[in-house]
Amino acid sequence: MRTKKISLSIISILFLLTGGFIQPQESMDKGVAAAPQSAVINEVAWMGTTGSYNNEWMELSNTTSSDLSLEGWTIEAQDGSPSIALSGSVPAQGYFLLERTSDDTISTVAADQVYTGSLGNSNEVLYLKDASGSVIDEVNSWYAGDNTTKATMERNDRSISGTDPANWSTSTASYEGGFGTPKVANSAVPSGSGSGSESLTNVSEAPGAINVYFNKSASTQYAMQGNEANYNVNLEDRLIERLNEATTSIDFATYEINLPRVVDTLMAKAAQGVDVRILADAKDGSDPHYAERYETMRLYLEKLVRGQDGIVGSADDAHILSDSPMFVVEDAVKRAAYDLPASFSDFPQRNVTVGSTATTGYMFVEGEWKETDSYYSPGNQMHNKFAVVDGKWVFTGSWNFTVTGLYGSEENMNQGILDGNQQHVVEVHSPELASIYKTEFEEMWGSGSTTPNHKVSNFSTRKVDNTPHTLTIGGDTVEVYFSSGDDAVGRMTELVKTEADENAYFTIFAWSDQALVDELKNKWEGSYVDNQGTLTGFDVKGLYDASFWNQWWSASIEMTGRTATQTSTNNPNTRWANPAPVYKANESRKLHAKTMLIDADTNSDPTVIVGSTNWSENGNNVNDENMLIIHDDAITNQFLQEFNARYVNAGGVVQ
Template identity: 65%
Template sequence: MKKFSSVLPAFILLFSTLYPSFMTSAPTVNAAETTNVVISEIAWMGTTKSYSDEWIELYNNSGTDVVLDGWQLNAADGAPAITLSGTIPANGYFLLEKTDDQSVSNIPADLIYSGSLGNTAEDLKLIDPTGAVIDEVDTWYAGDNTAKATMERIDPNVAGMSSTNWATANASYADGLGTPKAFNSTGTDGSGSVEDPGGGTTTPPPTNNVCNDRTQHINHVSESEGAMNVYFNKCAFPQYASAGNEANYNVNFEDILIKRLNSATKSIDFATYEINLPRVVDTLIQKAAQGVDVRVIADSKDAADPHYAERFETMRLHLEKMVRGQDMKIGTADDIVVFSDSPMFAVEDSAKRTSLGLPASADDIAQVTVTVGTTAETGRLFVNGESKAAGSYFGPGNQMHNKFAIIDDRWVFTGTWNFTVTGLYGSDENMQQGILDGNQNQIVEVNWPQLAGIYETEFNEMWGATALNPDPAVSNFSSRKTDNTTHVIDINGRKVEIYFSAGDNAVGKMADVIRNEAQFNTYFSIFAWSDQAIADELKNKWEGSYNDLEGTLTGFDVKGLFDSDFYNQWWSASVDMSGRTASQTSVNNPNTRWKNPAPVYADAEVRKLHSKTMLIDVDTNSDPTTIVGSTNWSNNGNNVNDENMLIIHDASITNQFVQEFNARYVQAGGTLQ
């Protein structure tokens, strides 16, 4: 209940005189009281940029907006003393940055304040316009000055001064460890499972197969040479973990990528199918300004294709920011070199340009007329592409579908995730609140110079050079590439295979692994699968025959998930496997080929099931193997697009993947045995 200490109406003043026990001498907040606004996170230690870059985050745990006009956030010693204004949205965040809007890179402040926080402790009170203390923090219960890790509230629904409701942040952002304007890395959604500062859970994993936990769990991360870190942006079932091998799940991939990019001291090679995440773009720009060599390959699109038009326009605006660098001037030392499979022209809509911080006009970029494919196009060309001849380029019909980064010739960051808002958050509104309602994805990062060198060879083949600037005449994308990389390496005793498309027959290698190595089970989650060779090998394992509508169950275990958009297409392997009649048919493709339908399902994700992942001989002694990467199992994925695929022979990695697979499978209606 709110208590008033300001000037009171006469009848309340009389009431307090006659019945003093009903009133308090000073407004306080009950430690277990639920309020609509709480102090959610405090960077009392500053950031990696400066100890003076302090910031504070408020959180509105109610379902309605709260107008903060007349509210105050005051320290008991008088500094800071902040008069609040503005609105904090329902279930949203409000970011206060000290001195200027640079305390948190890339995230706009909702309010700028003055006054420093002490490094030992402060007593902060959040006071509403009536004078009631809505929340209070009387000391620093958590946070790390050395690591520049913030103090985060664990349960955002509970206000007050409970030491057990605060923890030290363990997720990275551009300026240290913390989650400005995002779900706290140590927080709980009310399910009762919370992370401790070391990354483990303080409650046991669920014994039932219900996926209702949205808390970020970071359980296994290593920086040592040979480290192989796997992350999932959706929930997982840790009850299926082998001993001490709980997966990293409900993870904000953007934080992981930014942390890895920020570790670069020499070079970043970045291949992206799409990109529109402002924090990632700004991090790349900052690293280039620091003197790191940043090379970016981005896929071009057909600008007239309505399926791509809007998001391709947005990507070009972000890419132009990279090309201009931190000073926004083309041709200076801080510029990022961006290259593509086909040239890109600047967006010239002044309103759209200024909305992203670009100059209103692109007239400092030369206007040219060139041939793209078979069509003459005129525009301000700011991203060069693979050329056929002088003034002539390949068209954008093929996809540079990679999503990988190479950092300091050591770390490889790859997986299924496109570096986009929809790929992680689902919407701009979700991004502002740190809600991970985007596509289902998986990422892998590996610290191994030999692997980095293999990816570097692939990157340089597309780039056309080993230098900072590309060579459009030497560059090769798509089917023009050659098979020029090592395919099998040993990473501290773990066999890892690496295949690139086009040219390496990556999908054929998958079929080989199933035919020659799978002994007990195969589980998969796939966005698009039309390749018949893989399906045939799996059919033979399942029912002992390659022939249509022939076979007897062998005892080999198959479970699978398909993205629901493609589950009922005539070309999808799901139709053959499940014994259904597709909504579309083809003369060259029967409605079903498997005599004994397998337990495969359409996904039940919020957005897309974006996996391209197969698990073989999970939790057995027969070489458990994970296949993951950007490659869809199709002709385009194998023979046309630029793709990368890892085949990881490792029991622990495969067990982490099956924890996430099991959650997706049960969510889609499957049963685990």
């Protein structure tokens, strides 16, 4: 959603006046610059405990992925009490407990340090300073906590300022002294997730609206005026809300699906007479990484094929096609658990070849036809995750419609805890964009009706470039590319080469494309040559998913100046002479986004690249993917807020 935008001349003036960044007001009043938050004041028992009002305690949290020494650090109250010279260290992502006067303040948890000096019950201001005297974190009021129940004030999000009233909650977890969480995750924050209460402040239903949702935190102190990002968002709720608005059609492309509420919503819309068409990826059932999840998905998809009445071929059925055929799960116990009939003879028993494997089973979803009784293998991925609703809304991004993708576990899902992979979603109100996505959908679907034509359908490398790539949405230029066939990563490479002027920031799950990393190298240090170059002033920052940080083919190896353990024609390992400040992500689960920001917060066409496409040979030329390139300063700024939160959490410095 485009909102009011700050004049760049005003931003420039503020930038100069603040020495390169805008400081918290209290820090400016004291003449102390706010340093990057490597640690924060995470919880304060300003009210004491049920044992005594004198039993005050505080907890620090290390936000980085390395142990943090506190030697020379201090906690200082504005009124002088307490004033604590810290010592010791905080484990990576761990906690440091300070108990007042005695280690008996909390008898069941050992203090890391005992201090003296009391906290006031109101109007207290605390500063956490590093060994140089720089303010690392600040708390300027008791925004939460309860003196009656002795419930502590606990931080919701470590990447958001301690001076933000909305970033504090009253603890709901009981412990021996009342309510609090000494040396464990705060009650408002799932362990390792970094998420707190949902913030939805920038949503529009207007034609031309572009709404962006992040399931993790965002650093809204970097927002343009009136442009705070939507963060800690339950993406399932947003998807269901959009699907429920459908009156005529839903085209749904899913790499994987196992969210029962989404399945129930699709079934309900089909029963209401909405045309529900689903493209699904057929995973290799013999792959041990997917076997159980693949069975679960097939059970849910069979429910959709049967509809609410459980009868195949009736009016309330959803319609499904896959890149490779799917066969029913025959296990009687599992079928009963998903309320499926014990008999599945209403589907045809088929003897076919899938890839090069002879397969027999009851086929309930057709796949892309190769020749008589022969289908393509499930080895290539239909990796899209998008929905087109009523031919006017497009819902897309990096989020797979799965339990692990959003919640992390079924237990978390049942409790509404968002501890899944880091994700983003973009939804766009544009009939023109919806028509382009429909064309792509129907190229795979094989027809323009509710009945797919598996003999005409084309997935993967059988597709052609048959859609426009540029359109205007709400006054913004938006580009759209599909894989394979459209060379989406090639367009990214061209964009970096010809249009990036000042900066490029990225969060990426998997990146192996050499041409793209080489263009960024040339921007960074003015050379394409291995281990040569001089810094140009172009700013590069980035994060890689931890699982690919050390892979020999990953761009992370080159950008950090390391030598790969092996090379290939497509990955010659062109090392950067000047290592860039890129990091291994420090998320509780996967960093799953595929996002690059170009010239964010400048007047040089700020642009964000988003979607399902990993920057790799498979992502560009083999899998079925989609990518949006949005030329808009406000949308790019919202992605910058989320990027900064992830970057600081990984140990990066944002100025």
